[in-house]
Amino acid sequence: MKKYFLLLIIIAYTTGCKKSNDQGPAPDYSNSYLPLNTGETRSYIHNGDNSERIVSKATGDLHFQDNLMFYGVTYGTGETYYCQSGHSYYMIFSPEFGNDFTIPILDDSEPAGYSSATFPSTTNSLDKEPVETELTIIETGISRKINGTTYKDVVHTSVEIRHPDNESENSIIYDFYFSKGIGLIEIDKTNNEVIYDILTLAH
Numbered sequence: 001m002k003k004y005f006l007l008l009i010i011i012a013y014t015t016g017c018k019k020s021n022d023q024g025p026a027p028d029y030s031n032s033y034l035p036l037n038t039g040e041t042r043s044y045i046h047n048g049d050n051s052e053r054i055v056s057k058a059t060g061d062l063h064f065q066d067n068l069m070f071y072g073v074t075y076g077t078g079e080t081y082y083c084q085s086g087h088s089y090y091m092i093f094s095p096e097f098g099n100d101f102t103i104p105i106l107d108d109s110e111p112a113g114y115s116s117a118t119f120p121s122t123t124n125s126l127d128k129e130p131v132e133t134e135l136t137i138i139e140t141g142i143s144r145k146i147n148g149t150t151y152k153d154v155v156h157t158s159v160e161i162r163h164p165d166n167e168s169e170n171s172i173i174y175d176f177y178f179s180k181g182i183g184l185i186e187i188d189k190t191n192n193e194v195i196y197d198i199l200t201l202a203h
Contacts, residue, residue: 029084030181031180031181032180033089033155033179033183034082034106034178034184035183036073038058039058039060041055042056043056043202043203044075044201044202045147045199045200045202046198047198048200053202055076056073056074056075057073058071058073059071059072059073065081065092066102066120068083068085068090069083070082070083070092071083080094083102087108087109087110088106088107089104089105089107089108090102090103090105091103093120093161103118103133103135103159103161104116104118105157105159105174105176106155106157106176107137110137111137111140112138112139113136115134115137116134117132117133118135119132119133120133133159133160133161134159134160135157135158135159136157137155137156137157138156138158139156140155140156141154141155142154142156144156146185146186146200147201147202147203149203151177151179151185152179153180154178154179155177155178155180156175156176157175157176158174158175158176159174159176160172161174172191173189173190173191174187175188182201185200186198186201
C-alpha cells in the first residue's frame with residue numbers, strides 16, 4: 001500500500017492553533033531528544049521499503065496551542081508540529097475526523113515505567129466524550145539498531161490514544177524511539193495488537 005505514514009499521525013496541520021509571523025531565533029535543540037533547529041533534515045524508510053523515502057525538515061514555522069510553542073516539521077508533503085518545554089515533549093495530533101489536539105510523547109526526566117494519562121483540550125470538538133491519551137515510558141538509555149546503524153541513549157515511549165465514539169472506544173498506539181541529539185529514529189503504529197505502519201530513520 002503506497003500510502004504515507006503521515007495520513008493519521010503526520011498529516012498536514014491546518015486547524016486548532018495560531019501561526020506567528022514573528023518567528024524570532026529558535027532555541028538550540030542540537031542536544032535534544034527532538035532536534036528542532038531550522039533546516040535540519042532526516043530521511044525515513046516507510047514500512048521497510050527502501051524505495052519509499054520520506055524526508056523531514058524542520059521549517060522554523062511557529063504555532064501556539066495550549067500555551068505551548070510548537071515548531072513545524074515537514075514530512076514529504078505533510079507537516080506536523082513538535083514542542084519541547086523543559087523535560088516534556090509534545091506533538092500536535094491530527095485525527096482523521098475532528099479537531100487537532102496536543103499529545104505528550106516524552107518526558108526525559110522520568111524513568112522507565114512512568115505513565116501519565118491526560119485529557120487533551122479539543123475546543124469546539126463535536127465529540128460527545130473526551131479523547132484520552134496515555135504516555136508510558138517503556139525503556140530508557142538503551143541501544144537500538146535501525147537500518148544498519150546502532151543508536152545509543154535511546155528512549156522508547158508508547159502513547160495510546162483512546163478516542164471514544166458513540167458505540168465503542170477506538171484505541172491507537174504509537175511507539176516512539178528517540179535518540180539524544182538525533183531525534184525520532186522510529187515510529188510504530190499499532191491497532192488491535194498488530195503493528196501495521198512503521199517509519200525508521202534511514203541515515
